[in-house]
Amino acid sequence: MTGQRLVKDNLRKFAGLGLFLAVLAGVTSPLPAQRLTGLAGAFAPLGVSARTTALGGTRVVAAIGPDALFGNPAALPFYSAKSVVFHYFRVLGLLPYLAAAADLRLPDNSWAGVALSSNGDALYRENTLVLAYSRPLTWQGKAVDVGATLNLRYASFGNNASTPGSVTGNALGAGLSFGARLWLTEHFALGLLLQDAPNYLRWSTSTSGSGYGEGLPVHLAFGAGAFDVAGMTLAFDWDKSLYRETFDRIRFGVERSVLGLLAVRGGYATALANPDYTEYSLGLGAQYQI
Numbered sequence: 001m002t003g004q005r006l007v008k009d010n011l012r013k014f015a016g017l018g019l020f021l022a023v024l025a026g027v028t029s030p031l032p033a034q035r036l037t038g039l040a041g042a043f044a045p046l047g048v049s050a051r052t053t054a055l056g057g058t059r060v061v062a063a064i065g066p067d068a069l070f071g072n073p074a075a076l077p078f079y080s081a082k083s084v085v086f087h088y089f090r091v092l093g094l095l096p097y098l099a100a101a102a103d104l105r106l107p108d109n110s111w112a113g114v115a116l117s118s119n120g121d122a123l124y125r126e127n128t129l130v131l132a133y134s135r136p137l138t139w140q141g142k143a144v145d146v147g148a149t150l151n152l153r154y155a156s157f158g159n160n161a162s163t164p165g166s167v168t169g170n171a172l173g174a175g176l177s178f179g180a181r182l183w184l185t186e187h188f189a190l191g192l193l194l195q196d197a198p199n200y201l202r203w204s205t206s207t208s209g210s211g212y213g214e215g216l217p218v219h220l221a222f223g224a225g226a227f228d229v230a231g232m233t234l235a236f237d238w239d240k241s242l243y244r245e246t247f248d249r250i251r252f253g254v255e256r257s258v259l260g261l262l263a264v265r266g267g268y269a270t271a272l273a274n275p276d277y278t279e280y281s282l283g284l285g286a287q288y289q290i
Helices: 012-027 050-054 065-070
Strands: 082-091 095-105 111-120 124-139 142-157 169-183 188-195 199-205 212-214 219-229 232-240 249-258 262-271 274-286
Touching: 050 065, 050 249, 050 262, 050 274, 065 082, 065 095, 065 111, 065 124
Parallel strands: none
Antiparallel strands: 082 095, 095 111, 111 124, 124 142, 142 169, 169 188, 169 199, 188 219, 199 212, 219 232, 232 249, 249 262, 262 274
16 A cells, blocks of 8 residues: 555644645635535535445545545555446435546556546436546655546536427536645555635526526545554544535544455444434445456
């Protein structure tokens, strides 16, 4: 695993990086109307993979391989030199969501990845193309993975309407995300994710003169993870609220390997100021190297 030759760390500069990214998030926040609520809407980040969902939605450090394209791009480096994943599920049991991702280790030991997701129906559909790059570095004797993603987005709505004069439209935009993962020991890492800072989305409709542009909510999250400790992986995320009427959220996840073949997973997530947003998750996975 990346980050196996480490020394004791000095976290002040890493904390400074987190402060810088938090300031950047504030500078690049969306339009004032969106600041009033900060509620997730179009292109809301989801726990795409079954593993991420079962681990309580933790994605800053715990995401591995291609699944990191939907979370923290700094987590792209992993055991395999190349991987491919496919996902299919229904959002809230209703709308179909399809996603595919692949990553590849480059000759200079950096990593590249590409992912494509599509969800919705003729009434409203979102499509996202993700291009990612990650590179392991040595920083003051410590191993740190850094990564970035470019998210290209396209949405369409109203295509189910058949009556004359029905309003149809689309949206086109892009966003940048940045992440870091700092290895404190061979098995323990800290992470940081700044998602969609900056970003822009332009909406157009069939109604004359009704186009407008807006930003998506910026997401800031910190995480910690312990790998291969007594056969378990432990993960913790803190999603820092950047908007009014939203809450800081904490997420926990644990994964236990059984016989080197099965993985039993559990997770817990809650909003600190509103326990009504508490969720529990369970999952079971199988792994077999071909």
